[in-house]
Amino acid sequence: MNIIVCIKQVPDTTEVRIDSKTGTLIREGIPSIINPDDKAGIEAAIQLKEKYNANITVISMGPPQAEIALKEAYAMGVDRVILLTDRAFAGSDTWATSLTLSYAIKKLDYDLIICGRQAIDGDTAQVGPQIAEHLMLPQVSYVSKIEKEDDKLKLKKVFEDGYQIIKVKTPCLITALKEMNNPRYMTVNRIFNVSNTKIVENWSINDIAMDAQLTGLKASPTQVKKIQTKTAKSSGKVHQVEPKEGAKLILEKLQEKFVI
Amino acid sequence: MQNKEEYKNILVYIEQRDGIIQNVSLELISKAKDLAIKSNQKVFVYIPGYKIDEIHAKECFKYGADKCFISNDLLLKDYATETYTKVTTSLINKIKPESVLIGATTIGRDLAPRISARLYTGLTADCTSLDIDEETGNLLMTRPAFGGNILATIICPNHRPQMSTVRPGVMTKTIVNETKTIKIEYVNSSLTKDDLNIEIIETVKEKTQKKNIEDANILVSGGRGIGKKENVETLKNFADEIGGMLSGSRAIVDCGWIEPNHQVGQTGKTVRPEVYFACGISGAIQHIAGMEESELIIAINKNPEAPIFDVADLGIVGDVNQIIPLLSQELKSHKLKKEA
């Protein structure tokens, strides 16, 4: 079985810097991690490999520093790691990103594509399904369990109020939830293998034969008009009031914060 | 790219599960109504499903829909990405709405990106507010990003329709008092068996029981200030009401009022829920260390000098045992209002 896992290197969301000109984020100088839902995807793929024998390719679209995330993926136990990187991709929204990734994926063999449900920076949960559309594949999102049954995959899809067991033919795309497993750590041996070597392949826009018009900031249907940083958490107000008034104040706060 | 001139009016996708319209869709109709009035447009709704009829349409009109499109097909009985994407994009191409609003439920977040990709248009997910730009007439879609650290306003200036998903509970549904004729159009789904590319083997309804307090989104936490063991029940009831879990300080664990694995603090667990209710907890340093990273901290304590108020976003000086039951009541009536 050939599995492709799409991952994104994301900034630690407690530190944020935005380029005021383009409205996109400045990725340099911020501590980075593999997006948690994607990491679960890597773990799911490795578990499938251990159970059914598979070849795993992990691919990521990002700036050069995203290479370390791919090295981490390799050190966890995948077979091939590819970084899609090119100035032409910069500023892509989810549509352009998903299209670019699908161009790259077309160059690979696959039975299953795994994407994380959403990235902790963008939080859109769009790229996975959009890749599926570009590649005209069946998709199942919010997957918490994957099994193989003959030539089909048996999946557990989670809803707000329950779940479904779904069977789908390969090739197909699924989006993974970080709750689905506990991702393993890297092994020392694989770390030493992948570091300071050329194991991470770098693919440019030419390598995927993509027209520059179709990617990057200019090709993106959505644009950022304005960014506001959230105001720092100030110590809140303390109210000395009657219990009924107190209850009301709390309810209002909960509504304000969309808790209820 | 689409010709912007041809696109007009706001379409709300109506999500139904087993024929029951989801509240988020009704909330979006109300919002669409607001936007439509501002921009002199109409509100259309689309309900794909099975055995959808006038009754469903009437509910939509109640909240401000001007026209209701319905597609009925056995193949639409259960949600599946391809069938629903196909019929919805087909309708969008037919009526060319300027904007499309979809509820950001597990279904909506599966469907919306697929539609936007098929139509080559922009989608903005989880919007917390929607508005019309006075200058350009573009939809202004505002949403949190970077773990909620920033608020980004997104536009889709050149592509149509402008698409947006909105989480349940963000918009408010309001009944519109208007007399108007009911306009319903039944649209052929044109689906075939081949459009169904997944097989649903089993559907199970269940409430996922969170076992660890570290996983809870909401924690209702009790301290010595709740008085006695019996009062833990009050907190538990409130926790159930608000969909949270019970936890506590070391003091009440040592007293045997709650289980040790529910302890928050230095020798207990470190938690970062979205909401942390500190009830009758003084705020000793060992406790604070375990919960100060919570998104929203609401503290209730009789002592106005209690250190917990230093880290709380909202502090109420008072008796927990009076306030919590009142809060439970307020919450219950608030929920009823929303259902209405």
Next chain:
Amino acid sequence: MNFELSEAHKLSQQMFRDFALNEVKPIAGLIDEEERFPVENIPKMAKYGILGIPFPVELGGQGADNLCYAMAVEELSRVCGTTGVIVSAHTSLCAAPIYEFGTPAQKEKYLIPLAKGEKLGAFGLTEPNAGTDAAAQQTVAVKKDNHYLINGSKIFITNAGYADIYVIMAMTDKSAGTRGISAFILEKDMPGFSIGKKELKLGIRGSATCELIFENVKVPLDNLLGQEGKGFKIAMQTLDGGRIGIAAQALGISQGAIDETIQYVKERRQFGKPISAFQNTQFQLADMQTKVDAARWLVYHAAFLKGQKKAYSKEAAQAKLFASEVAMEVTTKAVQLFGGYGYTREYPVERMMRDAKITEIYEGTSEVQKMVIAANILK
């Protein structure tokens, strides 16, 4: 001269930290309280290669270097001194001598499972009457036709009872002094070999520290490690390497204590402000971190030299001497900065202080380290 950690070392450090935080820290207080060996973490460490870091892949190891190994012990010790020494004793004192002095057959039989973490290792030199005066050891190994017969006992043996493989020193020729001592590889289930009393200790309470008893233990001739009479030399060289492990343990314990202290002083408020605002707190922490950073370079340098197969005996002794004394000082200061709360078992610094003390004693007391260093510089 490159002071930059390579990418491989940085990634390894990240892994060790994640592992320590998620797997080791949650039970660190518990195993100390219960004086329990953390058996559950041994297979986990094995899975990620933590028990065979500096050994070649062909021999079951990870193909990494001594620096990486030292960093592993440091990161583990940062949250749990016990776990740090388990790895250190296993790697430096048991697997390493077999790697350095073993025959191909011995490496095949013993090193591979040790490096893979399938089996745990231990080392036995110390006896009731032979501590610093290790040469005075009295366990004997009498050569028979097809085996050695070993009688005697060892005390204070780390990993005893949980280890499957033991590198043991015994006297093969009483008349030859230190040149009459030989090294042997013993297996847990050899008849006559039993585990005796378990020590109740001040610190690293989760570490199994027991007596080993040899009553007519028949050890195959093939289990002689190195040549007859070379055992003392093997032991001394092994301890040289072990020093780096213990220095890393001390370093980790120190840094862990500082980490906890920094978090606490930011939160604890007295006189209307966090105690981190007071100059005494600031100055104490400045001193503490500077000493720990100095210790770090000594440890890393010693590990580097060993990896380069250069002479490292003096540097290892310096690292152990300095890091262990710093650990004692820093952990004691940490408890002081915590005040009353630091003295309670609710916070981990009292455990760190108790754990730190042993690093000044085992694998060569600080006094022995000074002897080694002086001998080196005065020669």
